[in-house]
Amino acid sequence: DAGVTQSPTHLIKTRGQQVTLRCSPKSGHDTVSWYQQALGQGPQFIFQYYEEEERQRGNFPDRFSGHQFPNYSSELNVNALLLGDSALYLCASSLTGTRNTGELFFGEGSRLTVL
Amino acid sequence: GNSVTQMEGPVTLSEEAFLTINCTYTATGYPSLFWYVQYPGEGLQLLLKATKADDKGSNKGFEATYRKETTSFHLEKGSVQVSDSAVYFCALPSGTYKYIFGTGTRLKVLA
Numbered sequence: 500d501a502g503v504t505q506s507p508t509h510l511i512k513t514r515g516q517q518v519t520l521r522c523s524p525k526s527g528h529d530t531v532s533w534y535q536q537a538l539g540q541g542p543q544f545i546f547q548y549y550e551e552e553e554r555q556r557g558n559f560p561d562r563f564s565g566h567q568f569p570n571y572s573s574e575l576n577v578n579a580l581l582l583g584d585s586a587l588y589l590c591a592s593s594l595t596g597t598r599n600t601g602e603l604f605f606g607e608g609s610r611l612t613v614l
Numbered sequence: 615g616n617s618v619t620q621m622e623g624p625v626t627l628s629e630e631a632f633l634t635i636n637c638t639y640t641a642t643g644y645p646s647l648f649w650y651v652q653y654p655g656e657g658l659q660l661l662l663k664a665t666k667a668d669d670k671g672s673n674k675g676f677e678a679t680y681r682k683e684t685t686s687f688h689l690e691k692g693s694v695q696v697s698d699s700a701v702y703f704c705a706l707p708s709g710t711y712k713y714i715f716g717t718g719t720r721l722k723v724l725a
Contacts (some may be wrong), residue, residue: 541703541715555711589657601646603713605657
């Protein structure tokens with residue numbers, strides 16, 4: 500049973516560049532959420548995707564955008580990178596509706612460093 | 615909105631010591647409460663949860679009781695092991711889709 504997989508695991512970008520992070524949810528899961536975890540902090544909700552639509556967004560600027568594909572995998576895009584975007588980006592998958600146990604299943608994250 | 619406050623770390627204990635990590639919350643209604651653990655180099659994984667007041671969640675020797683009177687969900691373990699060294703996060707839902715996490719408490723257990 501494949502868990503949540505994310506790529507790349509590490510990447511370095513410079514200010515102003517754009518980045519795309521990818522996530523494959525746990526087998527059977529239909530919902531993907533993205534979280535930003537700054538060093539020494541807890542994860543902060545960016546947004547959630549279900550049925551290829553953004554269902555809810557956290558307090559993040561429009562530079563952060565996403566996409567969900569028909570196979571439930573997802574991408575997180577960040578444009579015009581700032582130094583403050585350096586963080587661990589976590590993808591979490593879950594189920595929706597009556598199958599939802601409330602548990603989030605996290606990948607190991609993509610660590611982004613912006614120089 | 616809902617919020618969670620977690621005791622700051624790091625917490626350093628000797629093996630077999632008793633562990634308590636405090637977590638208090640502010641919430642509308644009585645949402646489910648969660649503890650997640652993050653081992654070095656890994657993503658978060660669910661440690662335990664409680665879905666209603668007075669429920670006790672337990673897993674791997676860890677326990678936490680949902681106390682609505684004190685709005686708390688403290689994590690405890692009677693005898694920690696070196697392998698318990700990790701960062702622990704208290705969490706609760708805020709709305710239908712979003713989860714709020716505490717800032718995390720780093721635990722280091724010494725042999």
